[in-house]
Amino acid sequence: MGNALSQIGMSVVAGVLFLMHIISFGDFAVASSFAFTIFSAIWDITNALTKVKSTKKLREQTAELRKKMANTDLNKTDAYSVTVSGLKAKYKEGEDISYPDFTIKKGQKVLLVGDSGTGKSTLFKILLGKLKPEAGQVAFFDKNGQALSLDKAKVGYLPQDPIVFPASIKDNIVMFNDKLTNKLNEITQAVQLQPDLAKMPAGIDTEVDLKKENLSGGQRQKVVLARSEIYEQPFVLMDEVTSAIDQTATERIIDQLLQTDQTILLIAHNFTPELQAKFDQIIQLKSKKEGTEK
Numbered sequence: 001m002g003n004a005l006s007q008i009g010m011s012v013v014a015g016v017l018f019l020m021h022i023i024s025f026g027d028f029a030v031a032s033s034f035a036f037t038i039f040s041a042i043w044d045i046t047n048a049l050t051k052v053k054s055t056k057k058l059r060e061q062t063a064e065l066r067k068k069m070a071n072t073d074l075n076k077t078d079a080y081s082v083t084v085s086g087l088k089a090k091y092k093e094g095e096d097i098s099y100p101d102f103t104i105k106k107g108q109k110v111l112l113v114g115d116s117g118t119g120k121s122t123l124f125k126i127l128l129g130k131l132k133p134e135a136g137q138v139a140f141f142d143k144n145g146q147a148l149s150l151d152k153a154k155v156g157y158l159p160q161d162p163i164v165f166p167a168s169i170k171d172n173i174v175m176f177n178d179k180l181t182n183k184l185n186e187i188t189q190a191v192q193l194q195p196d197l198a199k200m201p202a203g204i205d206t207e208v209d210l211k212k213e214n215l216s217g218g219q220r221q222k223v224v225l226a227r228s229e230i231y232e233q234p235f236v237l238m239d240e241v242t243s244a245i246d247q248t249a250t251e252r253i254i255d256q257l258l259q260t261d262q263t264i265l266l267i268a269h270n271f272t273p274e275l276q277a278k279f280d281q282i283i284q285l286k287s288k289k290e291g292t293e294k
C-alpha cells in the first residue's frame with residue numbers, strides 16, 4: 001500500500017513534468033489561474049486512477065488537458081510596452097468604465113490607483129485579452145517596438161489572490177525547473193522571503209499545504225512574486241501583490257522591482273506618497289461620479 005501510494009506520488013510529479021515539457025511552464029506559471037487548473041486536473045486524475053484502476057480515463061483526461069493547453073500562450077510574443085486610447089469597459093449589468101489614455105514604455109514601472117470598484121482589475125482583464133473592451137484601442141509592442149495585437153501579446157499576470165500549489169516552496173517558485181535553483185537565493189532575498197523561510201524548520205523545502213494553509217497571506221504573495229521574478233517576464237501586471245505584506249518589506253520589495261528591466265503595471269492601495277513618487281508614472285482611475293479626468 002505504501003509503495004502504491006508513493007508510486008502515485010511519482011506519477012503526479014511525472015505528470016506535472018510531462019505537461020511542462022509540452023509547453024514552457026514558466027510562460028504561463030505567472031500568467032493566470034490556468035496553471036492551477038492543470039494541477040487540480042492532475043490531482044483529479046490521480047484520484048480517479050486510484051479508484052477506477054484504469055488508465056483509460058487518465059488518457060482521455062490528459063488528452064483533454066492537452067487540447068486546452070494548445071490554445072494558450074504558445075503562439076504569443078512577449079510584449080514590452082503598451083498604448084491605450086479611448087478605452088471603455090462594460091459588464092452586462094454594470095455601468096460604463098472609462099479609462100484615461102496612457103502609454104507604458106518598455107521598462108517603465110507604473111502604479112495604477114483608484115478606489116475599490118473603479119475598474120483596476122477590469123483593466124487587467126482587458127490587457128490580458130480575457131474581456132473584450134466596449135470601445136477603444138489597446139496596442140502592445142514587442143522588444144523591437146513592432147506592434148502586437150491583443151491576442152498575440154504575451155503579458156505576465158499576478159492575480160489579486162496568489163496561487164500556490166501543493167508542492168515545496170522551492171518548486172512553487174522555480175516551477176520544477178531545476179535550472180533556476182541557482183537564482184533562488186537572490187530572488188528570495190529580493191522579495192523579502194528569507195526571514196519567513198528562516199522560521200520554517202524545512203526552509204525552502206517546506207511543503208505548501210493548501211488545506212492547513214501553512215503559509216500566511218503575505219508569505220504566499222512573496223512566493224508568487226518570487227516565481228514571477230525568477231522567470232523574468234518582460235511585462236507583468238501585478239494586482240495588489242503586496243496587500244498582505246508589512247510596510248517595511250513592501251518598500252524593500254518595490255525598491256527591488258524598480259531596479260529590474262521589466263515593464264511593470266502595479267495596482268496598489270495605501271502606498272505612501274514617498275513610495276508612489278518612485279514610480280515613473282501614476283495612472284489614477286476615478287469613479288464616474290467624480291468624473292474621469294486625470
Ligand SMILES: Nc1ncnc2c1ncn2[C@@H]1O[C@H](COP(=O)(O)OP(=O)(O)OP(=O)(O)O)[C@@H](O)[C@H]1O
Binds near residue numbers: 114117118119122123
Ligand atoms: N465579472 C463581473 N461582472 C459584472 N460586474 C463586474 C464584474 N467584475 C467587476 N465588476 C464591476 O466592475 C466594476 C470594476 O470592478 P474591478 O474589479 O475592476 O474594480 P477594482 O478597481 O479592481 O476594485 P478593487 O480595488 O476592489 O479590487 C465594479 O463596479 C464591479 O462591481
Ligand SMILES: [Mg+2]
Binds near residue numbers: 120160
Ligand atoms: Mg481589483
